[in-house]
Structure formats: structure tokens, C-alpha cells
Amino acid sequence: MAHGGKHPPMKGIRQLAEHLDISIGTVSRALNGKPDVNEETRKRVLAAAEQLGYVANQSGRSLRQGTTNVIGLMIQSSKETVENSDNFFLTVTGGLQSVFARHNLDLIMLPCPNDEDPYEYLKRMVARRIVDALIISETQRIDKRFDLLAKAKIPFAALGRSLSIGQHPWADLDFDGVVNCAVDRLVALGHRRIAISAPSSDINLGFIFVEGYRRALERHGIDFEPALVIRAKSSEQGGYQVADELLRLEERPTAVILIYELMAIGLYRRLMEAGIIPGRDIAVVGFREAPRAKFLQPPLTCFRTSVHDLGVELAEILLSSMPAYSHIYPKTKRQMIWPLQLVPGESDSFHLKVE
């Protein structure tokens, strides 16, 4: 705890240089670890900087070297996102930062206001050059932002796939693997009529999830029934709606796959209201483990992964595409699908065997 208090206010590197009676250039070199400086004077400079609490002004530095040492993570605080994600982004952020910190890169989150077009918002942020690189999330199936970023020649990576992504770097959860595993498991338990919930197919996730589902059924020789695909929001409310739809079907499915774990709360509720017990009368598999999954009754069968580590991977993918860091993170993996593991609960292991 050796920073100042009784010292004159630190105005900039100039005062620091005067205080040390060294030229301003040498001070800068000393602070930045440049070679042309005596090891002893470097020590003096660093000590003085620490003592006077000097930190380089970011604007000056950025202006000169055209770099900000800041990475932006763009998120959208849409109503959907707010209701739906259980701090997914905060967890990813932790992983990202653990990598960025090693290079003195700071991560900031850029929340796009929900009354502003994400494309326009991003354009503004890019133009202001407040960040060196960007991570965009909540990718749409067709997402103009990729073109924008490519044209602006600003390094970026995406959290989530998109049709527009081309050869650009991204990382995403293995939705395909999840739905495959879920279907396999349910089929092994004797199910043939398996419903699935998914968001609108505009969202890339909605498309991928259902496609995986279709192929998985095909693999088992089960016909794909469009009526069993239920589009709903990824929230408790959405889960309630899904159950509603299920109950409306003339021939009720014996199993349902939820794309978001929170939905189980609403789904359970609606099923209970109808006297249907999850895990006994109908099998439920949820996607993505959350703390509350194991507190549901019956505990939800779902899929676990380390979102933090996904952030680590994504950070490395991004850095590997930044000229200044690409020598550290070789460009081997530029696109990655992040695996999840099944966590068996009791929501799908019911005693009633189908027919």
C-alpha cells in the first residue's frame, strides 16, 4: 500500500519525468518494458510511478499507438435475454478475463439498448474505436454484424454460430450433441413420440436445435412430426406454454426436450395442474444445467458444462486472430464446438414403460 497522498496531483508522464529528473521518453520506455533503458533507472521509474500513483492516460496512449487494450463484449439487454439467461454472460466473462488479464487487456461489456438496432449500435462502437477487438453474442441466423466487422477490419469472434459467419472465428455450445444425446437416451428408454421446444428459427439456435432433433429421429427411424416442435420463449412462461401445447395434442407425446432449463419450472407447474407427474407420466430432459435444476422435484435430467472454460476458449480464439497476439495463440482452432455432459436426474426415468 505505497501509493501517494501527500504528493502533488499527478498530471501525466511529464510530471513524473520532472520528478525523476529523467527525460519523458526514457520514462515511457521504462514503464513499457522497452529495451533501451538501464535496468536501474527502470527500477527507479517503476518505483516512483507506483508511489505517485501514476497510470498512463488511456486516451493519449490510444491516440498515439492506435490501440486501446480494451476488448468489448457486446450483449443485448432485450427482454428475452433478461428473462432467459441466468447470468450466462457474466460467467463467460470470467473465463474471458482470465485469459485477457495475462496480456493487460481489459474487458468491457457493451450492452446494446433494447430500443436501438444492434447493427447501428455496433457500428457506432466500432467507429468510436473504443475497443481493439470485439466479441459478439446472441448471433442471428442472418447477422449483418459480421459484414460490418469484417469491413471495419476489426478483430472479432462470435459467441454463437450464424449462417453469415463464413470463416470467421467463433465458439458455441454443442447443441447438436445435446439434442442427439437426449434423443438417444429417450429412445433407449422406449420413447417414440418425443416433443421438443425451441425458440424461433430466426435465432440460429432455434434452427440448429430442431435440425439436430430431426436428424436424430431419422437415425432411429422415427418420423419427424412438425406438430411436436413447439416454439416458445426460453423462460418459465415459455415452459408453461409448452406444457399447454402438449396437453392440447390429440396424441400426447411421452417425452419432451426443453431447450432451456428454466422452462422446466413453468412446465412442471402446468403439468402438475393437469395431474401429470413429470418423471412418471412424461419424461423431461432439459438443456444446460443450472443450480436450480437439482432442486426441482423431480430433479431435472440436463446437460452440464463449464461456461467459464468456454469463455477461456473463446478468448484464445479471439486472440489468435489478433495480429499482436497471433504468435502466442497459434491459429489452430478458429472455430470450436463446446461439449456438454449428461447429468441424469429423475425427470426422465419413469417406471411406466411406453406401450
Place this chain on the structure above:
Amino acid sequence: MAHGGKHPPMKGIRQLAEHLDISIGTVSRALNGKPDVNEETRKRVLAAAEQLGYVANQSGRSLRQGTTNVIGLMIQSSKETVENSDNFFLTVTGGLQSVFARHNLDLIMLPCPNDEDPYEYLKRMVARRIVDALIISETQRIDKRFDLLAKAKIPFAALGRSLSIGQHPWADLDFDGVVNCAVDRLVALGHRRIAISAPSSDINLGFIFVEGYRRALERHGIDFEPALVIRAKSSEQGGYQVADELLRLEERPTAVILIYELMAIGLYRRLMEAGIIPGRDIAVVGFREAPRAKFLQPPLTCFRTSVHDLGVELAEILLSSMPAYSHIYPKTKRQMIWPLQLVPGESDSFHLKVE
């Protein structure tokens, strides 16, 4: 959609000026709405800027005028926060932005890595002068950050109270009102032994909540029993623990107040395991309404508020303390307690009357 494509890459205001054959100073004045410029040339400049996609470089501007037009919201991605808050901050962010947008202020989120001391992190951010003003959240009961910000003379406001806050601006939820209302209601229903859950009293919230609880009991002539204060994490797991503790008590309380709605999930679960039905055998009141509260069985009695509007208030409080905006937002309210309303569920309206 009139921005460039076939134009030469926009390097800066200088190119724009050459393209228009106007001096660089005039262009700047035109863009910034300064008075000394002919209305017609201003139009020309604005049109050309739009067409060529010119946006002022933030570093240059910041360096010159010592202002960034960016407001920072510091959050902490601690494990506790991640498990606990259901996108509370994203919602607040929406309210903040709706105000900031009116003044061309951008909001960025500064997530403090969980392996870094929040104080040091903040110090770094302040020194780098990446933001004009700051909002800090998750205030501790004793929080050195207030001194830091005051000394740095950077405008700030706090989301959450603190002992260290002095006359600084803040906004906070009305925890006191909530616990008062909850106790009143439970007492009116005939309860005398009311338990309460709260986080550690290091967290300011933990202290305030329990103090309000103590005073409310006093008002009703009920003795304060330390054993009925259960410290637990604000998560499903925490709720489970609370129920555990309740069951361990020799004389079981007839009601319990939860400080966080999510805890109800774990609490319900543990109670059910013990054959105790919430709403019939024990009354439960939760704090802060969340989408899932109404999907619990029985629906949770809890407290509702517009977190978005809280953000609006907080933004205005902050701006009123910034010299550049204090003429717009008069300094009437610098500290504000945000009210909540009771949303009756069925978790406390049980038929069994106490003795």
C-alpha cells in the same frame, strides 16, 4: 442506408475537411453544433460525414477535451453474484441507458474479475480515465471505493447503501419497507415466531435487512430471537440450507421471510422432503418478484418493483452530480429509496391458524 462503400477509407476529420474543401476547424464546429458556422455549410458537413461514415475518433476527442462521454457501471462477477442475481444488472442497465442516451452518453459495464480486488480494479479503471463517471454496485458495509472515487474527483453514484457513503449520491431498494411489510402481514395472519434469512452482515444488505426485521418485531412486541436469523447464500442452495436450519430448531417457526426469491426453490424442496407444505404448514414470503415466483407451487408471496425505473432514477441522480449536466437535473434528490409493492401469492395464506 447512405453510408459509404466506394469511397476512400475515412482516416479522420482531416480527410473529411479536404473532401469538402473546408478547414478542419469548421468541420469540427459543424459536427459538434457549435455556433460559429453557417447553417448551410453545416448541412453539407453533416451530409458528407453521414455519407462517408465518419465518426470522430474517441481517443483524439477525449485527449483534447478530457472527457469520454462514457459512463461505467462496475459490477462483480463473483460466484455469489452469478448464482444469485437474475439479470438484475441488465435490467438496471436498461433504465440507465434510457436516460444516458438522451445526452449521447454510452454506458459500458466494467466487470471486476473475481480474482482481483474490487478496490484495485476500480483504481485502475479510474486512473486510465476510460469513463467520465461511475456507478458502483454491490456496496460493502465498509467500502473503501467511496474514498477512492471522492479523492479522484470523479462523479459517481452507488447502487446500494453503505456506511462509508456519507453525502454521496445513491439509490437502493427499500429493504426496510419490505421487511416491515412482510412482518406486519405475517403478524396479522397470527404469526409470532417468524424466521428470516439474510446474507452475511458484512454485506450492507445483510445488516439492513435484519435491523429492519428486529425493529418490526419490536413494534409488535415480539422478542428478537437470534436463532431465527439464518445466514445463507442467496441461491437455491441457500434456500435449501435455510429450510434445513428451520427443521433443526426445537420449536419450529411458523413463518419465514426469504431475502431472495430464488431461495424459495431450494426451500420448497427441502420442506417437501420433510413433508411440510409451504402455504399450509408454514408461511413463506419472498423478496423481489421474479418471473418464476408465480410458477412455484404454491405461488410465492413476494414484492414487486420496476428495476428498470430504478435505473432511470439512478441515472438522473448521477447526472445531477456531474457539472456538465447538473443544470438539467437539479440536485433535489441525491439519495433515494426505491419502493416495492406486495404481490400476494398463496405461500403465506394457509388455513391453519397459529394456536
Place this chain on the structure above:
DNA sequence: CATAGGATCGTAAACGTTTACGGAATGCGT
């Protein structure tokens, strides 16, 4: 007509930093 003054614009300095360049001092070999 002379001039005051307003309207509009150009010029150049400043913001704080990094870095290319050159200079001084030193060490070493001949």
C-alpha cells in the same frame, strides 16, 4: 465614406503518450 460589428471561417496550439532517430558516453580491440 468610414467604420463598427456581426457572421463565418482558417490557423495553430494543445491534450498525453509512444517511438524513430540521433547523440553521448563507454568499452574493447587494434
Place this chain on the structure above:
DNA sequence: ACGCATTCCGTAAACGTTTACGATCCTATG
């Protein structure tokens, strides 16, 4: 003693913008 390489440091230019100041032109007023 001389040349040369090495080590260290100071000087100054550059990054893109804003803005104080002064210059110019025009109009109105005496």
C-alpha cells in the same frame, strides 16, 4: 591513439481532435 560497437538517454514528431484567437468579408449605421 584510434575506430567501432554497444548501451543508454534526450529530442521531437506524430496520433486526431477541439478551441482560442485572429482574419476576412459583409452589412448597417453614423
